[in-house]
Amino acid sequence: MNGEAHRVADGVRRAIEAGEYEPGAALPSGESLAEQYGVHRGTVYKAIKQLAAEGYLTITRRHPPVVRERPTHVTVVRDRNVYRDEIGYYFDQNAKDWAAVKKPTRGATVPPPHVSELLGLAPDEMAFTRERLMGPPGAQYAHQLATSYLPMRLVGEIAELGAERPGPGGIYDVLERRFNAPLRWRETISARRPDRAEQTALGISPEVPVLVVTRSSTINHNGRDIVAEVNETRMAAEQFAVSYAVQRDASAAWPRQEEGET
Structure with a gap:
């Protein structure tokens, strides 16, 4: 320009x-x-x-x-912590009181390639999906679109994972009870243009990018770590921020050891 x-x-x-x-x-x-x-x-x-x-x-x-109507403030600020209340685990303190804008859906689909890779699936292998459109009380549109992908073999072994209501604590508590081990999570955040389904669900135009949080859930099973679930949460970039404390690596330790000191 x-x-x-x-x-x-x-x-x-x-x-x-x-x-x-x-x-x-x-x-x-x-x-x-x-x-x-x-x-x-x-x-x-x-x-x-x-x-x-x-x-x-x-x-x-x-x-x-x-x-366009532009948000006057950031709706959600994520950090690097996972929290828990009487309902179960959650990752966004600002969105703790959000509810489903529409009834959650379940289904099966071939995941995006990066999700298939995380789950250890073949490129054309189907995964079980659980999708939720979440928003603050009274919202007309979803503010977050979250899709969980689970290996079909795991859903076949653990029926609660595919149930409409998995029970207290949701699928994460189901996994921890079944394997008697704690889940560990890793998130990657990226940005891209929204697809048509995301534009409709989030009430945004094609010009507004979405931030995508890809979270893998790992658990130890018989001495081997497996990725039991991958969750992709999408929301309009203009309503989303990430905040975290910056940790010092050993190479950046203070006080510094000056050159020549022992």
Whole structure:
């Protein structure tokens, strides 16, 4: 994007943030904006694409760009801890009181390749899925879309894992009771564009990226660690943040040992 497009984007962005264009309102035509800023229509188009990528606008074919409703605060701040209450384990303190926006669903599907790899499945092997759309009380749309993937062989051995109601503590308590061992978790956070199902479930436009938390649940079984479940939680990046304490590696220990000291 060239300097002129940046100038137009900055001007429209300031106007949106100042309330000159209300959420849900259409922007003036490309011709009007080009005349207002003294640029070519192609320059306006580049600026509009940039603002859509930033989440300020929704672009629909054959319609003028529309100003999006933007969150005024971050909904969920994740850290590196797992918590527990009378219901069971949970990972988001801010989302502790959230509930299902729709009835949870169960099914079977071929997982994404990275999930299949974590579970040790063949590329075309099916996994059992449990999906939940979660949101704060009164939410019209889900704020989190979470899908658990479990190996079919494990669900065949432990019927509660596939049940509509696994029981107190959910599937994590089922696994720990069955194997008499504690689960361990590892999370990877990435970002990408939402697919159509995620756009519908989360009520977001294609321009708004989703952050994806991929969490693998590992447990010891007969002296061998197995990945019993992989959970993928997706939510709009503009409502999500990660916070954690930074630990010092041994190489960064303080006080430092100065060169030449023994």
